[in-house]
Amino acid sequence: ALSLFSTGRTRGLVVESGEGLTQAVPVFEGYAIPHAIFKMKVAGHDITTRVQAMMADELGETSHTSYRVMQALKEKVCAAAASSPIPTGPDNSDEEARSFELPDGKIIQVSQKVRLGAPE
Numbered sequence: 510a511l512s513l514f515s516t517g518r519t520r521g522l523v524v525e526s527g528e529g530l531t532q533a534v535p536v537f538e539g540y541a542i543p544h545a546i547f548k549m550k551v552a553g554h555d556i557t558t559r560v561q562a563m564m565a566d567e568l569g570e571t572s573h574t575s576y577r578v579m580q581a582l583k584e585k586v587c588a589a590a591a592s593s594p595i596p597t598g599p600d601n602s603d604e605e606a607r608s609f610e611l612p613d614g615k616i617i618q619v620s621q622k623v624r625l626g627a628p629e
Contacts, residue, residue, distance in 0.1 A: 510536045528553045557583050559627040567620065582609050582619065583627070590625045 513521045519539045525532055532548040534541050561579040568574065586607045606618040 510539050510541055514539070526552050553583075556587070556627055560587065560623060563623045563627055564619070567623065568617065578612060585609060586619050587624050587628050589628050 510519075510523075512523045513519060513536050520537050521535075523534045523536060525534075529552050530548060530550060531552045532546060535545045536542070557576060557580045560583045561574050561576060564579060564582070565574045586609055606620050607624060608616050609619050610616050
């Protein structure tokens, strides 16, 4: 409810996604509706695991795909698409690729498919 109050609203749906749990809490007139709260155990850890698998496929190697590195990559370059669908065909949008520096100093390009596909 405090998230809504901070935006000047007393009604809405508050969605929070953490490392291990995502929950949606409906709020009406400043009160959470307990029987309508929805929780699911799909969250940040699952997105990081998906980024890790997608990057391993793209790089063709597993040496640079440790969980902590992929978590940092996810936090830096991944996002949810505002209105465009997830790219499903060949990745012809290299201009939309973003770079990420690995701990060993190697710079890799992260495709739009990974940046938007994993979080979506």
